[in-house]
Amino acid sequence: MTLGIIRVLTTQDKTLLEEHGRLLAQEYGLSSVSRCIADQPQGIFDSESEYRAVPKIVQLGHALQREGCQALFLSCAADPGLAVLRQSVSIPVVSAGSACARIAANLKLPVGVIGIGADAPAPFRRLLGEEVPYARPQGVTKTTDLLTAEGRRSALACAEQLHQAGARVIAFSCTGLSTIGLAPQIREHLGCVAIDAVSAAGMFAIEWLGISHA
Helix, strand or coil: CEEEEEECCCCCCHHHHCHHHHHHHHHHCCEEEEEECCCCCCCCCCHHHHHHHHHHHHHHHHHHHHCCCCEEEEECCCCCCHHHHHHHCCCCEEEHHHHHHHHHHHCCCCEEEECCCCCCCHHHHHHHCCCCCEECCCCCCCHHHHHCHHHHHHHHHHHHHHHHCCCCEEEECCCHHHHCCHHHHHHHHCCCEEECHHHHHHHHHHHHHCCCCC
């Protein structure tokens, strides 16, 4: 059973492209194939880049279904084009944002959201409330900013800021935070719950694919 992973960051770096698949294989034993949309080397970071990405996401979803994938993972916490994609394919689709936000909401603890946009993405506001505490790492406005040493340090400092403000759960509204392995750093240094958006999506994917996880 194979999960098709749609990456919204265009990259020729095979290791970077397959990182989320590697994380899901490591945590859940999921078999996956990763593809990225074209011509968006900085990913999705505002309304215009999201508008350009949606038709590419739908096209890629169709391609992965034709390749034999039994479910799709839209690896972007803004859930861009999720409703359209689900209407366009005949296999289940899980998306990072709604998966992460739903798990955070179910914990019934104070949540802080960390991401790269000016505000928390729509699925987080919908499931956690319009006033959910949100912060963006200093100097980070695009996914690629997180891949630098400075971006990694800034992300951890941002999580600490949310924790000090009262958050007992830090929810990721950018899958780039999964790429840099922020969740274990938060658990180690801050001692609070960190919900990795890629890992959250994996929890739903294994159910749909009928994969047992001890």
